[in-house]
Amino acid sequence: MNCRKVRKNLVxxxxxxxxxxxxxxxxxxxxxxxxxxxxxxxxxxxxxxxLERARQKQAPPSLDxxxxxxxxxxxxxRGKDGLLPVGRLFPSHRRVRVTRYGVASxxxxxxxxxxxxxxxxxxxxxxxxxxxxxxxxxxxxxVVPPATGNLANIEKQLQELEAAVGRLRVPATSGTSxxxxxMREVYAAIGLAAANNYRNVLDMGDVAAKKYAHVASLFPGTxxxxxxxxxxxxxx
Amino acid sequence: MGKVxxxxxxxxxxxxxxxxxxxxxxxxxxxxxxxxxxxxxxRLTDADRCEDLTQEALVLAYRNIDRFRGEAxxxxxxxxxxxxxxxxxxxxxxxxRERRLDDIPREAILERADSxxxxxxxxxxxxxxxxxxxxxxxxxxxxxxxxxxxxxVEEYSxxxxxxxxxxxxxxxxxxxxxxxxxxxxxxxxxxx
Numbered sequence: 001m002n003c004r005k006v007r008k009n010l011v012x013x014x015x016x017x018x019x020x021x022x023x024x025x026x027x028x029x030x031x032x033x034x035x036x037x038x039x040x041x042x043x044x045x046x047x048x049x050x051l052e053r054a055r056q057k058q059a060p061p062s063l064d065x066x067x068x069x070x071x072x073x074x075x076x077x078r079g080k081d082g083l084l085p086v087g088r089l090f091p092s093h094r095r096v097r098v099t100r101y102g103v104a105s106x107x108x109x110x111x112x113x114x115x116x117x118x119x120x121x122x123x124x125x126x127x128x129x130x131x132x133x134x135x136x137x138x139x140x141x142x143v144v145p146p147a148t149g150n151l152a153n154i155e156k157q158l159q160e161l162e163a164a165v166g167r168l169r170v171p172a173t174s175g176t177s178x179x180x181x182x183m184r185e186v187y188a189a190i191g192l193a194a195a196n197n198y199r200n201v202l203d204m205g206d207v208a209a210k211k212y213a214h215v216a217s218l219f220p221g222t223x224x225x226x227x228x229x230x231x232x233x234x235x236x
Numbered sequence: 237m238g239k240v241x242x243x244x245x246x247x248x249x250x251x252x253x254x255x256x257x258x259x260x261x262x263x264x265x266x267x268x269x270x271x272x273x274x275x276x277x278x279r280l281t282d283a284d285r286c287e288d289l290t291q292e293a294l295v296l297a298y299r300n301i302d303r304f305r306g307e308a309x310x311x312x313x314x315x316x317x318x319x320x321x322x323x324x325x326x327x328x329x330x331x332x333r334e335r336r337l338d339d340i341p342r343e344a345i346l347e348r349a350d351s352x353x354x355x356x357x358x359x360x361x362x363x364x365x366x367x368x369x370x371x372x373x374x375x376x377x378x379x380x381x382x383x384x385x386x387x388x389v390e391e392y393s394x395x396x397x398x399x400x401x402x403x404x405x406x407x408x409x410x411x412x413x414x415x416x417x418x419x420x421x422x423x424x425x426x427x428x
Binding site: 011012015017042043045046047049050051053054055056057059060066067069070071073074 | 259263266267270274275278279286287290291292294295298299366369370372373385388389394409412413416419420423424426427
């Protein structure tokens with residue numbers, strides 16, 4: 001083994017991480033090469049003085065009541081930013097952070113988005129598409145559905161959905177942000193509304209069934225999840 | 237997806253219970269990991285704020301526990317959160333330092349640098365030597381400092397360091413190699 005290869009492997013050798021065959025090669029090279037031996041010694045001793053110092057420096061003792069301080073910090077933080085990191089939003093698996101006040105627009109946009117997609121699918125299938133696709137207007141998170149065509153029904157869907165979200169706000173248990181279970185209700189409500197759209201607005205029962213099954217399996221125990229289950233058994 | 241189950245992760249049950257909303261279970265996780273996390277954050281930031289940062293790391297873990305999918309051990313995931321917090325603390329401090337430097341007149345900076353140069357050849361006392369080592373360790377690029385601290389001070393194995401940093405083993409090894417070379421160059425004069 002030459003000096004270049006030995007230098008390359010010296011740190012691994014000193015840390016005891018070199019496979020034994022290579023370690024033997026390094027060892028025998030070191031016995032015969034003074035320059036490499038010095039290099040190894042230098043690496044070893046600089047590490048040891050650095051570690052000696054690092055271990056002398058002890059962190060200040062942590063407070064006795066750190067557990068209760070932790071919960072206080074948790075509450076403070078939640079109150080401060082009003083944000084609750086939420087899990088994965090189905091079915092796109094995108095992570096989103098939403099505020100309580102942003103929820104309604106997120107919900108509305110999701111429904112509109114899902115419906116536009118559905119209408120486009122409907123176009124391909126030759127169902128009446130209405131005239132309103134380009135008439136959708138989104139302003140500062142507020143959705144203005146067009147007055148004609150299939151999409152007119154969205155307004156009703158949206159009102160139902162917003163009412164559902166509104167109901168979620170009433171028993172606010174967590175200051176300014178939704179709790180995890182409230183968010184689950186919101187997601188389930190979005191899913192249910194989308195499924196209802198497929199069934200009632202677009203008359204696509206097979207797609208609706210899939211969506212209901214998705215909501216029921218993903219959000220068991222939520223009211224929308226239970227409703228989805230009922231709809232599913234009804235469709236079947 | 238290979239999950240780290242109960243037999244390899246001693247925290248597995250507590251994590252599952254915390255996920256289901258059992259706050260006492262998370263309390264137990266806090267007790268188990270507080271000291272270790274606190275010491276690591278102290279070493280990475282030398283901060284007066286290390287108590288705060290430790291709590292912040294745990295709050296983040298608590299609020300994101302649904303995202304922990306058990307692909308690594310809970311302690312690895314928690315350490316990753318702490319390391320990321322330390323990184324953002326450094327970034328904040330760097331910005332503050334730059335702002336402070338902007339406020340100081342240029343002449344004052346030059347004057348101070350000059351006086352430092354004059355005082356440099358003083359015989360180095362033991363305490364100064366310690367400070368010098370601290371400085372050399374802290375002065376390395378953050379990537380190298382983190383890898384070095386986790387591997388040699390906290391004594392994680394190279395593959396554990398790779399899991400914490402979400403990097404390949406080869407990347408970690410190369411960071412350790414570079415960290416050791418820098419240390420060797422900067423501290424060699426202390427050996428004489």
